[in-house]
Amino acid sequence: MEKFKAFCIFLSFLFTFLLFMSILSLFLVPNPSEIISSLKTEEMIYSLKLSIATSLASTVLVILFSIPVGYALSRHDFIGKSIVKSILDLPMAFPELVLGLALLLLFGQSFIGKFLESFGIKIVFTKIGIVIAQFFTALPYAVRVIYSTFEGINPRYEFVSRSLGYGELETFFRISLPLAKNGLFASTIITFARCMGAFGAVLILAGGSYMNTEILPITLYLNISYGNLGMAITSGILLIIISFIAILIFEKFEGVNSSNFKKVESIRN
Amino acid sequence: MxxxxxxxxxxxxxxxxxxxxxxxxxxxxxxxxxxxxxxxxxxxxxxxxxxxxxxxxxxxxxxxxxxxxxxxxxxxxxxxxxxxxxxxxxxxxxxxxxxxxxxxxxxxxxxxxxxxxxxxxxxxxxxxxxxxxxxxxxxxxxxxxxxxxxxxxxxxxxxxxxxxxxxxxxxxxxxxxxxxxxxxxxxxxxxxxxxxxxxxxxxxxxxxxxxxxxxxxxxxxxxxxxxxxxFVAEFVGTNVLKGEVIGKDENGLTLIKVGDTVVKSVDMGNGDVLISIRPEDVVVFYGEKRCKVKNIRRRGEVVEITLDLGGETLRSLLTPNMLKTLNVEDEVSISVDPNSVRIIKSLKQKISYKN
Known part of the structure; x- marks a missing residue:
């Protein structure tokens, strides 16, 4: 075998081995009874529930927003389109902490925050803040996946539907959306996984306070700072399991539509 | 409207x-x-x-x-x-x-x-x-x-x-x-x-x-x-040739001299003219040797041959079985139904052949 080829394959194995060992150590290092007792603590249950609830809420919001945005970016030419695209992509390259800081300033200091507050809606250091932070972290990914899904659908399907008497909106719901089904599913999974794992932005905007705005990544962070390794590892395991399930669901449908999977992969890399 | x-x-x-x-x-x-x-x-x-x-x-x-x-x-x-x-x-x-x-x-x-x-x-x-x-x-x-x-x-x-x-x-x-x-x-x-x-x-x-x-x-x-x-002629594959009206035959058909050959047309005209002939309407046979075969090309079910009429190039479509005895550089004769020879344009002044 050529030396370079052998070297590349060796590296892939080495990396996979290290990654696998690190995940495995998460499950092997702690004492099982400690994990079980950690799981049963009020804090862990609270954190898990809050994580799932906020992630579900933000996923729904993200998808509702990114479908029209992705569709508009794919189908329509409008003034400022390239600017919209670049700005939407920004948070992907942005450190999450900076995104959190930016959101904190927007909702805390600016007129928008004050305007919302006049209606009694508080965002900073609240559970709504968690959802907002997750929303902004995950939105760019969802928009990208949905955008490339619509890009992959020949607009002539829509033309045919229009010519057969269906208006713009009817065509969107009867043709475009059903054809984008797989991509929408993929982006939902990605979005949910991103929301579950969102940390930096949530910490800054929602505060990461004990048993109030505490989601799983925050639990991990808080407990590692107290030196409470059992609790930290348990929340880590929970996060791993959730992303594992997400990947499994994703892989299962990968066979149905591998092109979308590739799109998502290329976006994530 | x-x-x-x-x-x-x-x-x-x-x-x-x-x-x-x-x-x-x-x-x-x-x-x-x-x-x-x-x-x-x-x-x-x-x-x-x-x-x-x-x-x-x-x-x-x-x-x-x-x-x-x-x-x-x-x-x-x-x-x-x-x-x-x-x-x-x-x-x-x-x-x-x-x-x-x-x-x-x-x-x-x-x-x-x-x-x-x-x-x-x-x-x-x-x-x-x-x-x-x-x-x-x-x-x-x-x-x-x-x-x-x-x-x-x-x-x-x-x-x-x-x-x-x-x-x-x-x-x-x-x-x-x-x-x-x-x-x-x-x-x-x-x-x-x-x-x-x-x-x-x-x-x-x-x-x-x-x-x-x-x-x-x-x-x-x-x-x-x-x-x-x-462009249209080229795209639809029609031969467009330059010729000269030299008179009428006994049936009133226009006689047009194209290179060394004379073809008949149902259309009227005089002087120098442009005529069109569909390649599939050209009949090739061994007779008076007036046209030289320049090129033979197989195109799916038919064969396209290019003929030199003495200055003017004419493409013709044949079936492959006609080709068994035909080779490049052979000299042949052509015949075209007068209905298939159309005068497209009269050219006012004498035209000079470019090629």
Missing amino acids: SKLSYLEVKNISIELGEFKLKDINLKVKKGDYLTIIGPTGSGKSILLETIAGFYKPKLGKIYLAGEDITNLPPEKRKMSIVYQDYMLFPHMTAFENIAYGLKKKIKSKEEIEKRIKEICEILNITHILKRNVKTLSGGEQQRVALARALVIEPEVLLLDEPFSALDVKTKENLRNLVKKAVKEYGTTVIHITHDFEDVWSLADRVAVMKGGGILQEGSVEEIFYKPSVN
Whole structure:
């Protein structure tokens, strides 16, 4: 075998081995009874529930927003389109902490925050803040996946539907959306996984306070700072399991539509 | 707008990225079958999609039955479209695809089923209605797409290279079905193609497009026998030759000297003229040796030979069995039916041969 080829394959194995060992150590290092007792603590249950609830809420919001945005970016030419695209992509390259800081300033200091507050809606250091932070972290990914899904659908399907008497909106719901089904599913999974794992932005905007705005990544962070390794590892395991399930669901449908999977992969890399 | 033109495209200009149409004018009578031919990138599909209302023209108007439809959305134009790659909705069965447009038009389920049955019998697809469209062959998919477009009884049926992806036999079969269906429904058709078979077997009229404009529009006869511009002649494969009218024969046919050969034409003319001859109308035989075979090229089922008439080049189509004894550099004679020799243009002054 050529030396370079052998070297590349060796590296892939080495990396996979290290990654696998690190995940495995998460499950092997702690004492099982400690994990079980950690799981049963009020804090862990609270954190898990809050994580799932906020992630579900933000996923729904993200998808509702990114479908029209992705569709508009794919189908329509409008003034400022390239600017919209670049700005939407920004948070992907942005450190999450900076995104959190930016959101904190927007909702805390600016007129928008004050305007919302006049209606009694508080965002900073609240559970709504968690959802907002997750929303902004995950939105760019969802928009990208949905955008490339619509890009992959020949607009002539829509033309045919229009010519057969269906208006713009009817065509969107009867043709475009059903054809984008797989991509929408993929982006939902990605979005949910991103929301579950969102940390930096949530910490800054929602505060990461004990048993109030505490989601799983925050639990991990808080407990590692107290030196409470059992609790930290348990929340880590929970996060791993959730992303594992997400990947499994994703892989299962990968066979149905591998092109979308590739799109998502290329976006994530 | 004249009463005769049913669909009229007036001075349409549009720009879409690399493609553009400039100042397109087109008139189609009710029940006419118009084919649009032209090289790739000439703007044929854009024109069709602009007529359908998917693109808004920058300039110009489109009229249907006297009504200005330029700003009407596609769903209100009563035109349906069939594409080369079928565009059947993959999340629906063949039946659901065909019923899609009808459901919008009529509510009665029995009526929908009755109409679908009718069109499916014409197109011979009754047996595949329950199938998932992804499992159908190309020919079957295109018949479903045609049924879907025809069943709503559109004012105008737009066909965008509908047979290009199909094999020769399926193409032939589909052409016959389209002919039958269009006749049955009295549909006005605009059909884009690059296959001259479509033109000969289906069209009443032909428009030739190049670079976003229409170069010539006319009857099939006119386009193929009297191409107005060199490009059209070249594109449709017609020989355009320079000749000189030298008199009339005893039957009143015009005698035209082309190089060293004399051909007869039914058309009148005098002096120097441009004439057109379809390559398939040229008969080659061993007789007086006046023309030299310059080149022999196999083109599918026929062979194209290039002849030198003494300054003028003439292409002729032969069947391969005629070729067994024919070689390059051989000298042969030609004969062309006077009906197939058309005078396109009189050239006022004596022309000098360029080559």
